[in-house]
Amino acid sequence: MFSIRWLCLVGAVLLHGLEVRSQSTTFSKNVSSCAGYSLQSLQESSTGLVARLSLAxxxxxxxxxxxxxxTLQVTYETETRLRVRIADSGNQQFTIPDSVISRPPPPSSFTQSSDLVFNHExxxxxxxxxxRSNPNAAPLFDTRLSSLPKTPIAPVIAGDDSTALDGFPLVFEDQYLQLTSSLPLDTNIYGLGEVVASSGFRRNVVSDGGSIQLCGRVMPEIPRPEHVRFYLEHRFNESTQEAQTHGVFLFSSSGGDIMLLTPPDSTQSLIQYRMIGGVLDFYFFSGPSPQAVIEQYGALVGLPSWLPSWAFGFHLCRWGYVSVNDTMAQVAGMREANPS
Incomplete structure (x- = not known):
């Protein structure tokens, strides 16, 4: 499995470049005038399609x-996994090397047998x-402007203008990428890092939505404060609609935020990805059970190594050692117990 620490390190480097450049360059800091892109030169193949997107x-x-x-690339990699990749045609943006996750070409065509279907305007x-098995159900992921709430929307975090929602176009800049999808109102959504929520593991999109920073951090406080990220950070979530579960994974090492919220008086929720670099490389998993989604995600990113039994348990916590003697006593006790 790829290292989250490595991803955060790369994101920190990109963030430093953003800070240095912003000191000498003036930008509008408003996406309401962004026109999005138009699709051109679409070519279909046995594994999906490739198209060019031009600034509109x-x-x-x-x-x-x-x-x-x-460049838009859509690949039906398996019957349960669909990849949608949007990158700059000149390949100037950083992309995660293939050595991090092995991505061989599909052994056969799944365009007609995949349960996931890519639609576009x-x-x-x-x-x-x-x-494919339920075409009349609500989309699993939907970036159409007609499916999203009306804008502008006031800052999600009071006093922080950067959390305002000025518009929902596809934005692809050298140091800012934005893509937004509508969600069913108060949808059942899990993931997007390690966090304690008032509703348990489930993200409460209506009352507890907001900005999710994409980087893990040490969180020594016990009990954990609610709605504050700590330790683990994965750009992956799974959601259940009409008794079927699907997963969405953004394969990116860039820093950024994810806005997960329900605007006031809106009949729908939304998720917005805001990245400070890289490309938009999404994987969709069809499930349809929660367990199947996790298995499909693990098949892509890799499974964790088998851990020895002595590595389990709170007795190896990093906290609570007040002296070297405490550490030595712990080591001696482990050797005496001789766990496998």
């Missing part, structure tokens, strides 16, 4: 310089993912 208007340069041309470009 003048560059808005909200938080960086807009790329004029992007050309101008402005938007896409949505549906189930």
């Amino acid at each position: 208007g003048a560059p808005c340069n909200a938080f960086g310089n807009d790329f004029n041309n992007l 050309s101008s402005p470009f938007a896409f949505w993912i549906t189930r």
Whole structure:
């Protein structure tokens, strides 16, 4: 399994570059004038499709310089896994090396047998993912402007203008990427890092939604404060709709935020990805059970190594050792017990 610490390190480097550049460059810091992209030159294949996305208007340069041309790649990798990748056509943005996660080409075609279906609009470009087995159900992921709440929306965090929602176009700049999907109102969604929520593991999108920072951190406080991230950080979530579960994974090492919320008086919730670099490389997993989604996610990123029994338990916690003698006594006790 790839290292989350490595991902956070790369994200920190990108964030440093963003801070240095922003000192000498002025950007609008508002995406309301961003025109999005138009789809052109679509070519279908036995494994999916490739298309060119062209900037649909003048560059808005909200938080960086807009790329004029992007490449869209859609790959039906298995019957339960669909990849949607949006990257700059010149390959200037950082991408995670193939050595981190092995991604061999599909051994056969799954375009007609996959339970996940990629749908799109050309101008402005938007896409949505549906189930072949239940085509009339609400989409699993939907970036169409017609499916999203009206904007502008006041800052989610009072006093923090950066958490305002000015618009939902696809934004692809050298130091800012934005993509938004609608969600069913108060949907059942889990994941997006390690956090304690008032509703348990489930994210309460209506009352406890907000900004989720994409980087783990040490959290020594006991009990854990609610809605504050700690330790683990995965850009992965699973959601249940109509008794079927699916998963969404953003394969990116860049820092950023995820806005997960329900705007006031809205009939729908939303998830917005805000990244400070890299590309938009999404994987969708069809499940349909929660266990199946996790298995499909593990098949992609890799499974953890088998751990020795002595490594389990709170007795190896990093906290509570007040002297070297305490540590030596712990080691001696472990040797005496001789666990396998």
